[in-house]
Amino acid sequence: MAVAVAAFATAVTLQVVRDRAYSREEAQNRAFLYVQSPAVLRRIALSFDALAADVYWIRALQHYGGDRLSRDGRERYRLLYPLLDLTTSLDPYFTIAYRFGAIFLSEGFPGGPGRPDLAVALLKKGIAAQPDNWRYYHDIAFVQYWQLHDTKTAAEWFRLAQKQPGAPAWLEPVAASMLVEGGDRRSARFIFQQILNSPEAWLQQMARRALLQLDALDFLDRARPVIARNPPPAGTPYSWQWLIQRGLMSRIPEDETGVPFEIDPATGAVSVSPRSQLFPMPRTGPPQ
Numbered sequence: 528m529a530v531a532v533a534a535f536a537t538a539v540t541l542q543v544v545r546d547r548a549y550s551r552e553e554a555q556n557r558a559f560l561y562v563q564s565p566a567v568l569r570r571i572a573l574s575f576d577a578l579a580a581d582v583y584w585i586r587a588l589q590h591y592g593g594d595r596l597s598r599d600g601r602e603r604y605r606l607l608y609p610l611l612d613l614t615t616s617l618d619p620y621f622t623i624a625y626r627f628g629a630i631f632l633s634e635g636f637p638g639g640p641g642r643p644d645l646a647v648a649l650l651k652k653g654i655a656a657q658p659d660n661w662r663y664y665h666d667i668a669f670v671q672y673w674q675l676h677d678t679k680t681a682a683e684w685f686r687l688a689q690k691q692p693g694a695p696a697w698l699e700p701v702a703a704s705m706l707v708e709g710g711d712r713r714s715a716r717f718i719f720q721q722i723l724n725s726p727e728a729w730l731q732q733m734a735r736r737a738l739l740q741l742d743a744l745d746f747l748d749r750a751r752p753v754i755a756r757n758p759p760p761a762g763t764p765y766s767w768q769w770l771i772q773r774g775l776m777s778r779i780p781e782d783e784t785g786v787p788f789e790i791d792p793a794t795g796a797v798s799v800s801p802r803s804q805l806f807p808m809p810r811t812g813p814p815q
Contacts, residue, residue: 580618587611587624591631595638604640607631611649619656625649629666633674643674664688665698668705678709686718696727703737707744707809716741739783740805746780746788747797754795764792 587610594603611628615621629646631639647670653663668684671677682705689698699718706715719741722734759769767779767790779787786803790796799808 576617580614580621580624583610583614583617584621584624587614587628587631591639603637607640608642608645608649612652615649615652615656619653622653622657622660622662625653625663626666629670633670635674643670646670646674659692661688661691661694661698664691668702672705678705679711682706682709682711682714696725696730700730700733700737704809707737707741707811710811712741712744712811736805737809740808743782743788743799743805743808744811746782747799750780750788750797754790754797758795765790765795766792 587607590606590610591604594607597603607628611624611632614624614628618624629650632649633639633641633643633646635641647667650663650667650670653660657663664684665688668681668688671684672681682702685698685702685705688694689696689702699722703715703718703722706712706718716738719734719737722730725731725734753775754765754770757770757773757775759765763769767776767787770776771778781787782799782803782805784804786800786805789798789800791798799806
């Protein structure tokens with residue numbers, strides 16, 4: 528027992544000395560790939576492709592973690608995509624490598640390389656290997672929405688994900704929501720109308736509410752320019768009564784749930800009431 532304890536203490540001491548002598552930054556600066564060609568690596572690995580893929584996946588994790596902890600401001604994460612490419616070339620069905628690798632690649636600097644384009648490329652490689660895996664389509668949609676802020680493209684990928692075998696039913700409503708946010712209400716309305724035919728009651732209820740919200744958004748778009756062209760006299764607050772007196776409206780407008788729209792007395796901004804069942808409204812861009 529005493530010998531074992533002494534040996535363990537010696538090993539720990541040697542590791543500490545080694546870590547101090549060879550800093551993390553120096554190790555990362557000297558990092559390089561011995562083999563950069565996936566085809567060559569597959570031949571070298573013989574029939575141990577899966578085992579080699581595990582090794583390269585671990586190396587990708589070490590590279591990402593090491594550069595993330597590094598305080599060196601110089602070029603970082605330069606080996607991350609090549610390592611992930613080698614990993615997934617050795618094992619084209621390495622789902623975790625595709626999905627987590629895409630997260631690592633799309634993370635903004637310094638938490639990651641800030642390369643959503645490479646994240647999408649990696650996931651498309653996964654789709655080429657497993658075209659029925661809806662998760663890859665979903666992940667591309669997430670990168671397009673969260674990192675690239677492209678709601679229209681995100682919606683297209685969400686819809687592609689929904690078409691794959693075993694995909695969850697909530698993907699298509701998410702696609703429609705992306706279109707609303709991007710301003711494409713016509714396409715969003717069409718999708719929600721299709722969802723009304725869904726066998727799931729909760730989806731039908733969600734679609735009905737979304738369609739009413741689209742109606743409310745259309746009204747707001749019509750009302751805002753009318754209010755802007757007809758401001759009240761100086762010192763008088765904006766109000767529906769003023770517009771009714773001018774003959775621009777016959778009554779106080781209400782949304783489809785029977786709750787009056789609100790108008791800000793100071794600015795004339797019109798909105799759905801917080802008391803309405805349609806509140807909160809979805810974020811939306813200019814209507815298309």
